Amino acid sequence: LRFAGVHLIVDLWGATRLDDPDHIDAVLREGALAAGATILHGHFHHFSPNGGVSGVLVLAESHISIHTWPERDYAAIDIFMCGECDPAKAIPAIKKGFQPERVQLAEHKRGLIG
């Protein structure tokens, strides 16, 4: 089957440093580069000091987004990549950066064209 891209839904539980937008930016950039992606644009919003972060990297091969709830040690990430990039290769940087106790993954193949 041919398809447009792979969309990984990544949930982190028991994770750390979820209130640090600079750290989050650096971790996702490392993950994007490890997956072979080209970063076009990044934006990370810190809701309050010590609060959650929402952010995204727009890639030449789609995007990585993150939304964090530091008060629950929970982060919701999604990684969508098309072309030759493998979003699974971004996972080790994410695990190293946030040290989650548990990672939940789901995969969607987007744009299947048979």
Add this chain to the structure above:
Amino acid sequence: LRFAGVHLIVDLWGATRLDDPDHIDAVLREGALAAGATILHGHFHHFSPNGGVSGVLVLAESHISIHTWPERDYAAIDIFMCGECDPAKAIPAIKKGFQPERVQLAEHKRGLIG
């Protein structure tokens, strides 16, 4: 069950105006507002004249992203919203804006905490 947010995966087939970043930006903003969201940041990248667009709106309630393949009349959208927002309410604006022949939806509840 309590959960952090609802993540809609939306695929459009037979869709129009997928090579127009200003139109795409306007359509997603209309959808975000219809869902009750607050827009914090937007970025839309046009890969080439008449080519695909990759973009995102960062919301106070998470994000909307889009990646388009005008040569296939295909677009991959995801809408993640937490709090009181209902991402399904963004769908009518998306249908009106892109006139897809077919819409494929999948839903993930993110951050289920039982």
